[in-house]
Amino acid sequence: xxxxxxxxxHITVSEGASLxxxxxxxxxxxxxxxxxxxxPGQGLQLLLKYFSGDTLVQGIKGFEAExxxxxxxxxxxxxSVHWSDxxxxxxxxxxxxxxxxxxxxxxxxxxQVIP
Amino acid sequence: xxxVSQDPRHKITKRGQNVTFRCDPISEHNRxxxxxxxxxxxxxxxxxxxxxxxxxxxxxLSDRFSAERPKGSFSTLEIQRTEQGDSxxxxxxxxxxxxxxxxxxxxxxxxxxxx
Numbered sequence: 024x025x026x027x028x029x030x031x032x033h034i035t036v037s038e039g040a041s042l043x044x045x046x047x048x049x050x051x052x053x054x055x056x057x058x059x060x061x062x063p064g065q066g067l068q069l070l071l072k073y074f075s076g077d078t079l080v081q082g083i084k085g086f087e088a089e090x091x092x093x094x095x096x097x098x099x100x101x102x103s104v105h106w107s108d109x110x111x112x113x114x115x116x117x118x119x120x121x122x123x124x125x126x127x128x129x130x131x132x133x134x135q136v137i138p
Numbered sequence: 139x140x141x142v143s144q145d146p147r148h149k150i151t152k153r154g155q156n157v158t159f160r161c162d163p164i165s166e167h168n169r170x171x172x173x174x175x176x177x178x179x180x181x182x183x184x185x186x187x188x189x190x191x192x193x194x195x196x197x198x199l200s201d202r203f204s205a206e207r208p209k210g211s212f213s214t215l216e217i218q219r220t221e222q223g224d225s226x227x228x229x230x231x232x233x234x235x236x237x238x239x240x241x242x243x244x245x246x247x248x249x250x251x252x253x
Contacts, residue, residue: 027180055238066142066229066244067181074238113180121194123169124233124240128180 025050027116027129035135036104044099044132046114056097057115057126058088067113073097084108109136140164142245144230150251151220158216159248163232170213171242172205173229174198181229187213188235220252 028047036042048054055074059067071082078090088099097114111133117126143162151157163170168189173181184203186194189210199205202220207213217224227249231242 032178064246066231066246067242068244069241115180119238122235123186123188123193124242125183126242128182130178130180 025054025116025118025127027114027127029112029114029129029132031132032130033133033135035137038106038136038138039103042099042101042104042108042134044112044114044134046097046099046129047095048097048114048116049095050116050118052118054116055118055124055126056088056090057117058082058086058097058099059113059115059128060084060110061113061131062110070099070112104134104136106136106138109134142230142232142243144228144245144248146248147246148249148251150253152253153222154219156216156218157220157250158214159228159250161213161215161230161232161245163212163230164243165211167232167234167243168210169233169235169240170207171231171233172213172215173231175227175229175247176225184215184228217250220250222252225250225252 026049057072058070061067071080073080073090111131113131114129115126145160170187172184175181187207202218205215227247229247231244233242
């Protein structure tokens with residue numbers, strides 16, 4: 024069975040500081056990995072995804088993530104956080120089953136940005 | 139695109155009542171997904187449509203839940219005899235099949251509170 028662990032429920036960073044959100048996954052084959060962001064009152068928005076190839080993935084809004092198979096991790100990073108990045112971030116793992124995208128989400132990490 | 143639209147945004151109901159939610163996907167998207175998100179958890183898959191055909195249902199979808207997509211456009215999710223445990227955010231997502239490049243677009247969700 025596939026699963027995702029996001030060990031940090033809540034993280035606070037100062038504006039301009041760097042950010043790393045942790046994600047560990049369990050999946051039987053080569054995983055498809057995703058990071059989504061959810062702002063209050065908004066739906067989930069895809070930040071980036073990894074399917075294959077280069078293990079460092081660039082996404083929108085200046086985010087990147089690195090796939091490390093040996094550590095079963097897919098951590099999200101941003102070199103300099105902006106106040107508008109305050110939101111909840113979800114890591115997800117999945118693949119294609121029955122011809123559609125079957126995704127399991129983690130429990131999320133809530134990011135607070137302080138001035 | 140105009141995005142995925144969900145109605146209502148909020149629904150408060152008494153235990154035992156029936157409720158129905160509506161999702162309008164992005165017009166050219168023929169795939170539609172329903173997810174449920176409870177407090178402190180990530181979204182959990184409920185069901186999936188390809189056009190009007192409901193192709194997969196999670197075991198989370200008890201007999202009290204029914205989803206339809208009668209003309210392959212909008213979809214409804216009905217919960218009969220609501221229970222307090224049904225309180226959650228119900229998210230809809232739509233996509234166009236592009237193999238591994240399929241991207242899910244999420245609506246803002248319907249927040250259900252069962253009193």
